[in-house]
Amino acid sequence: MTQILDISDLKALARRRVPKLFFDYADSGAWTEGTYRANEEDFTKIKLRQRVLVDMTNRSLETTMIGQKVSMPVALAPTGLTGMQHADGEMLAAQAAEAYGIPFTLSTMSICSIEDVASVTTKPFWFQLYVMREREFVLNLIDRAKAAKCSALVLTLDLQILGQRHKDLRNGLSAPPRMTPKHLWMMATRPGWCMKMLGTNRRTFRNIVGHAKSVTDLSSLHAWTAEQFDPQLSWKDVEWIKERWGGPLILKGILDPEDAKMAAKTGADAIIVSNHGGRQLDGAPSSISMLPKIIDAVGDQIEVHLDGGIRSGQDVLKAVALGAKGTFIGRPFLYGLGAMGKDGVTLALDIIRKEMDITMALCGKRNIADVGRDVLADYAR
């Protein structure tokens, strides 16, 4: 096997080890995937400022996100169906994040439940909430996250209706996979994945099944998820969710300065500049291209985080330089997980940490807290 040196190496390995319908689920964006590509491409357009003969000893990437200490400004983004990239994926990724000293965010649409993840971790993780029409279910989810001592609620705002992703439609994506000849073939060609999946009973949406009133089996689950995302979600809803939750709140999916201003008024602790990894509004700008405008609009009022297109530690550093207090990674950790389970998530984090550390040093900085626009070539005087 070739050496794994960067995130694209992990991606290549995940492609070989994860059944196509789930690999494609991660590696896809809406419609033309233009925004998905732009998220990555726009990072490459930002150039760094090389400095020399600066003391580069004793470097530190440690900082805080919403006041919580993190070993580097990176959190694992909430991703649905993570337990289909690898058996018990959410539990493994949460453990890897905990050992690394960074936040793990569990998705509402996860395979492992809030309680599953709580049972294998010792420190608090974050929980991402989708607001469903069945309000009782939502209230109950918030209460379950509280009971599990989650230390932040990440409220996703950009999925009131689902963007269309062609690969998922063509593959007939479902969790667990249906036993059609196509799905059976996709699984049979990934025997390692199958063996591990047979060793767990966590193969469907465990935050939902047994908790939402009308969901008792798989067929009712499909019907329920298809119609449950609430298209009427509004800024008013943020108020009652904030009140019911009563803890640190992060608003995810802000891409416009006007929305950022509205978000800052809610009293939330942070926003995530995000276009859902290019999976929702295809044709929207990349997250990194919108970051400076959003920082200008609200940077002095609310903590700003960013996700979308981060594939290296250099990308994290660029986001921090442009004003993000923290970043989230989705696909990089999913590729690590699909490639090598928990060790793969740790490896993805190691790769990003090392790239960030060396880049910071070569830009003449020793502490992530000192990284600002002056490390970027275009912004330097």
Ligand SMILES: Cc1cc2nc3c(=O)[nH]c(=O)nc-3n(C[C@H](O)[C@H](O)[C@H](O)COP(=O)(O)O)c2cc1C
């Ligand atoms: C496979 C996959 C599933 C996702 N599921 C969710 C989800 O359940 N909830 C959510 O808020 N965001 C979800 N997202 C979006 C991520 O939280 C994040 O915004 C995005 O992945 C960041 O882009 P990146 O993958 O380029 O790092 C998902 C992303 C991917 C790739």
